[in-house]
Amino acid sequence: MRYSFFSKKLVAVIFLIAGFVSAQNHEGEEVETGAHDLKTQIKEYIDHHLLDSYDFNLYSYTTDQGEHKYIGFPLPVILWDNGLKVFSSSQFEHGEAVAEVDGNHYALYHNKIYKTDAEGTINFGGHHGDETHTEDAFGENLVVDDAHPTNEKPLDFSITKNVVFIMAVALLMFLVFRSMAKRYQKSTMPRGVGRFLEPLVLFVRDEIAIPNIGEHKYKRYMSYLLTVFFFVWVINLLGLTPLGVNVTNNIAVTFALAMITYLITTFTGNKNYWKHIFWMPGVPVPMKIILAPIELLGTFIKPFSLMIRLYANITAGHVVLMSIIGLMFIFKNWIGSPLSFLLAFALSLLELLVAALQAYIFTMLSALYFGMAVEEDHH
């Protein structure tokens, strides 16, 4: 089910033509039943696309015999469950088998690893915990909405698809910027890739760091601002490429980034910053007491908004884009499919802008918070 949406687009073009032909032939006899199936399929596909995965699958298909074939490679699963457990994700057989390590059994359910028995039984506590259902790990017996598995979840440090992609981006960034830095040893003029990257570095410095933090204090924040700007931008952009993986639509990733911003803000805050939080100058004493908890809450809300903004923008972009691509398969006629194709194309362009814009906003707001933390007393 999991292949990147760009190759899906390519397939879509073929489908488009095929759909045009078939629409002429069948005049919609199959559409009713087919469309319903397709809708669930597309929904599943989108949900799946947005999730992390324990394998690095590039492409999957179903053979004529109804057998699922996957093209890709397994990744290591690292669990902490009374000791370190490391095994290959191929043991899960794409969620169709129970993995056994050192006498413990683990199974995938809704893309999460649970500790199970040898049969892969998943126990469910009802929403209020009064009723208990059982289902086999592959969800064949029953579908219980709002139910949470009560099975133990081991601490999961697996190298998932997203982690691999983060590593790849980090490595790529390191190599590119290292080579760019090396060129400066020979001459102070930018050469090669530096010609493109230097204006961006200067943009971060002159348009983001200096105006928000100030001429004298921006230097110690530059490393973080530059790293986060390029990291978010590159990972957003690569998430749009055919083989790319969507990383910034994971709340864990944006949470980690926002947390670093929060920690830097908190630990570099000067006396004036804390004074403005706990004892706001220039307002009456009762107001000071009321403002203190609000301001304190504000310090958490600021990075929280950073986290949600990046996560929501990228997730929404991908959901909308993929829904429109999905529409092509539902319409399957000569006007709807090209229309959704054009729409998807336009949205892809928009997503390119959003990728850069979100990186800019994240960096910009981080710089703004740092600027507040080191602002000198003006009163």
Next chain:
Amino acid sequence: MEKLIEQFSFGLFFWQLLLFVALLFLLRKYAWKPILGAVEKREEGIKGALEAAEAAKKEMQNVTADSERLLKEARAERDVLLKEARDIKANIIAEAKEQAQVEGDKMIKQAQATIESEKKAAVADIKAQVANLSVEIAEKVIKQELSDKGKQEKLVEDMLGDIKLN
């Protein structure tokens, strides 16, 4: 919100934090510091060069102003010198003229004096000659008188005629 918390993967968070912080420190050491340092150095170099150019321009302006001033002074001096020279020339000419006048007058006076004295001498000479001639004529007349009265008269007349020519 609940879905978000459920979706939260601690493993991914852990790896993201670890990798990002590692990337941050690696890039800081191997990329950002050298890049920003080089850029700053270059900017300072450009700033320095611009300032130097500005200073050189100012210096140039000063030099030009100086030379212009000198030129002006030199011109003024030349004018003064020329005027002086002209004055001197005029003076010399005037003086020379005056002297020449004086000298000329003197010479003319001398010449007039000489002429006067020559004239006096000549008149004296003429007087002496006339006296001599008169004596000779008187001698000859007396001699003619003595031989022929007619002839004597004629002689006197001829003689007188000769005298007139002088």
